[in-house]
Amino acid sequence: MSKFKKKRGKTTPAISTASLPDIIFILLFFFMVVTVMKNSELKVDVSVPEATEIQKLVKKSLVSYLYIGRPMKNYQSVYGTAPRLQLNDKFATIDDIPLFLEKEKLDIQEQLQPLMTASLRVDRDVTMGIVSDVKTKLRKSGQLKVNYSARKRAQALK
Numbered sequence: 229m230s231k232f233k234k235k236r237g238k239t240t241p242a243i244s245t246a247s248l249p250d251i252i253f254i255l256l257f258f259f260m261v262v263t264v265m266k267n268s269e270l271k272v273d274v275s276v277p278e279a280t281e282i283q284k285l286v287k288k289s290l291v292s293y294l295y296i297g298r299p300m301k302n303y304q305s306v307y308g309t310a311p312r313l314q315l316n317d318k319f320a321t322i323d324d325i326p327l328f329l330e331k332e333k334l335d336i337q338e339q340l341q342p343l344m345t346a347s348l349r350v351d352r353d354v355t356m357g358i359v360s361d362v363k364t365k366l367r368k369s370g371q372l373k374v375n376y377s378a379r380k381r382a383q384a385l386k
Contacts, residue, residue, distance in 0.1 A: 272297035272314045277352040279378035290344050291375070292332045294325070296358060297351035311354045313362065322361050326369040349377040 274297040285291055295314040299307045303319075312319050315328045333341050346366055350359055366374055 268293070268317050270295065270314070271300055271303055271317075271319060272312055272351070273300055274349050274351045275353075276349060276377050276379055278381040280381050282378060282380050285345065285347070285375065287343070290336060290340060291347050292329065292344065293347050293349055293377075294362060295349045296354055296362065297349075298353075311351070311358050313358070322358075322365050325362065325365045329366075329369050329371055343373075344371070345373040345375050346371045347375040347377055 272295050274295055296311055297314075298304075298309055299312055299319075307319060313322060313324075314320065315324060320328065329344075329346070333344060336344065348359065348362065363374060366372075
C-alpha cells in the first residue's frame with residue numbers, strides 16, 4: 229500500500245506589492261510627460277459682456293479663441309491703445325485669420341473639422357467695426373460656426 233499525504237495548510241502565496249509604488253510613479257511620470265497644457269498668455273484686456281441666454285460649449289477642444297481688445301499696459305508702448313486682435317499668443321491682423329484657422333484644423337481629426345467653432349472673446353468697450361471685419365474674414369475663410377463668449381448676468385432685467 230502506498231501512502232498519500234494530504235496537503236493541509238498550504239495556500240497560494242500572497243501577491244507581492246513591493247513593486248507597486250514603482251509602477252505608480254512610472255505611470256505618474258508618463259502622464260506628466262505626455263500631458264500638454266494649452267496656455268495662451270492674454271495680451272489684450274478682455275472684459276466679456278454679460279448675457280442672459282447662455283449655452284455652454286460641449287467640446288472645448290474644438291474651439292479656437294480669437295481675442296479682441298485693447299493691449300495690456302505693458303504692450304501699449306509698442307502697439308498703442310487701439311483695439312487689437314490676438315490669435316493664440318501673438319498679436320495678429322485680420323488677414324492672418326485664414327492661416328490661423330488652417331493651423332488649428334491640422335491639430336484635430338479630419339472628421340471633427342466641420343464641428344470646429346471660432347469663439348470671439350471681445351471686450352465690452354470695443355466698437356463693432358473690428359468685430360464685423362473679423363466675422364467677415366471668418367465667413368470668407370469657411371468658418372461659419374461662430375460663438376460670442378459672455379458671462380452670465382447675475383439677475384435678468386424685468
